[in-house]
Amino acid sequence: MGTEARKTAEGLTYLTGFGNEHSSEAVPGALPEGRNSPQRAPLGLYAEQLSGTAFTEPRAHNRRSWLYRIRPSAAHPAFTRIDNGAIRTGPFTETVPDPNRLRWNPLPEPAPGTDFVGGLWTVGGNGDATQRTGMAVHLYHANASMDRVFSDADGELLIVPEHGGLLLHTEFGQLAAEPGHFALIPRGVRFRVTLLDETARGYVCENYGTHFRLPDLGPIGANGLANPRDFRAPVAAYEHVEGPVEVVNKFCGNLWRAEYDHSPLDVVAWHGNLVPYVYDLRRFNVIGTISYDHPDPSVFTVLTSPSDTPGLAGVDFVVFAPRWLVGEDTFRPPYFHRNVMSEYMGLIEGAYDAKSSGEGGFVPGGGSLHNMMSAHGPDRETFERASKAELKPQRLDDGLAFMFETRWPITLAPHAGEHLQERYDDVWRGLERHFRPSHWRFRQAP
Numbered sequence: 001m002g003t004e005a006r007k008t009a010e011g012l013t014y015l016t017g018f019g020n021e022h023s024s025e026a027v028p029g030a031l032p033e034g035r036n037s038p039q040r041a042p043l044g045l046y047a048e049q050l051s052g053t054a055f056t057e058p059r060a061h062n063r064r065s066w067l068y069r070i071r072p073s074a075a076h077p078a079f080t081r082i083d084n085g086a087i088r089t090g091p092f093t094e095t096v097p098d099p100n101r102l103r104w105n106p107l108p109e110p111a112p113g114t115d116f117v118g119g120l121w122t123v124g125g126n127g128d129a130t131q132r133t134g135m136a137v138h139l140y141h142a143n144a145s146m147d148r149v150f151s152d153a154d155g156e157l158l159i160v161p162e163h164g165g166l167l168l169h170t171e172f173g174q175l176a177a178e179p180g181h182f183a184l185i186p187r188g189v190r191f192r193v194t195l196l197d198e199t200a201r202g203y204v205c206e207n208y209g210t211h212f213r214l215p216d217l218g219p220i221g222a223n224g225l226a227n228p229r230d231f232r233a234p235v236a237a238y239e240h241v242e243g244p245v246e247v248v249n250k251f252c253g254n255l256w257r258a259e260y261d262h263s264p265l266d267v268v269a270w271h272g273n274l275v276p277y278v279y280d281l282r283r284f285n286v287i288g289t290i291s292y293d294h295p296d297p298s299v300f301t302v303l304t305s306p307s308d309t310p311g312l313a314g315v316d317f318v319v320f321a322p323r324w325l326v327g328e329d330t331f332r333p334p335y336f337h338r339n340v341m342s343e344y345m346g347l348i349e350g351a352y353d354a355k356s357s358g359e360g361g362f363v364p365g366g367g368s369l370h371n372m373m374s375a376h377g378p379d380r381e382t383f384e385r386a387s388k389a390e391l392k393p394q395r396l397d398d399g400l401a402f403m404f405e406t407r408w409p410i411t412l413a414p415h416a417g418e419h420l421q422e423r424y425d426d427v428w429r430g431l432e433r434h435f436r437p438s439h440w441r442f443r444q445a446p
């Protein structure tokens with residue numbers, strides 16, 4: 001599968017930079033000069049603005065693009081409801097929020113003919129898509145390319161492939177996302193997914209809140225973490241398809257379809273700062289201790305979606321990328337902790353340094369949820385090994401894990417009890433008591 005598509009993916013060119021004012025035309029002269037909406041747009045195209053923020057939001061956060069297309073997006077018939085499959089949306093009210101530590105095995109093989117949208121399986125989420133706050137965690141497992149087009153009015157989609165490459169045909173042009181990359185599709189942008197391998201599996205954070213942005217760097221300085229120049233946006237590329245095209249629209253939690261008489265991926269030129277993009281997580285500049293103690297994982301933030309409280313993210317996207325561990329007199333893996341934030345973790349490849357990765361462990365394609373205040377940290381084996389290890393400089397390069405960390409608890413979708421590991425709590429069983437003070441009788445609380 002996908003030989004032609006893989007050639008295309010390998011030959012793609014990109015525009016670089018995060019949040020830039022990009023412009024691109026697939027046909028010379030398609031972009032109007034000096035204005036956005038001339039009386040007649042060049043080449044008989046229709047001019048259309050796509051807003052990602054309210055018109056009046058501060059300039060530093062304002063996102064919009066102008067699209068010059070064969071037909072305006074308005075030219076479509078009515079949408080009608082279709083089955084939501086295994087997709088759920090906030091508010092999540094079908095289960096009660098669960099304080100237990102939870103861990104899942106990877107999704108099983110999908111039924112033949114399952115495309116990216118059909119393969120979406122919601123784990124859970126929070127907030128309310130109609131209020132534009134909160135997020136959802138989805139998995140996908142697909143074995144067919146889409147011959148329909150999808151858009152999500154409820155949130156931007158941060159797609160993290162774990163197995164199999166994706167070629168994303170978007171209104172703005174084409175992007176390739178392989179395992180180790182992530183792709184971001186802005187709210188409402190239409191796209192179609194071609195598989196580059198037999199099957200494709202991965203994770204999605206659907207962000208109902210404010211756009212993901214680069215975190216402030218504070219004392220780190222002007223450079224570091226995810227560097228803006230490593231974000232890649234597509235160049236304009238359009239398809240000119242006349243004939244029935246199914247377009248699926250996720251709107252306030254439900255899927256709706258309409259049969260267009262043309263492809264909506266018909267943008268010949270565009271300019272603006274609201275764009276889809278891809279980023280290679282291996283480019284992440286990892287900051288960590290060069291003296292002692294394990295830093296909080298906020299230093300591994302790739303992107304953040306701020307909430308209305310400064311410093312308190314609706315959702316952060318955090319990566320645990322290859323790095324050196326050199327901390328002196330330090331317990332080097334993640335410490336035991338209870339976090340006011342809720343943590344969903346996934347594994348893209350290899351192993352994670354706090355957990356065993358064998359069968360029934362934390363494995364690629366699996367996931368874990370440690371909701372707010374749930375006690376977690378290294379499993380017993382990791383604790384025993386790391387608290388006795390000889391502390392010489394150690395390269396951690398056999399894994400790529402990530403976390404969606406959110407200020408609100410994640411409530412599960414009704415089907416998310418499937419594929420759960422039953423005895424996850426046992427990873428912390430048998431952590432022995434080592435505290436044996438000789439005078440304990442005199443110090444004990446009454």
Ligand SMILES: O=C(O)Cc1cc(O)ccc1O
Nearest residue numbers: 296297334335343354376377
């Ligand atoms: O729970 C986890 O593994 C994620 C995590 C990693 C880390 O290095 C510190 C805190 C934390 O929550």
Ligand SMILES: [Fe+2]
Nearest residue numbers: 339343370376
């Ligand atoms: Fe944690």
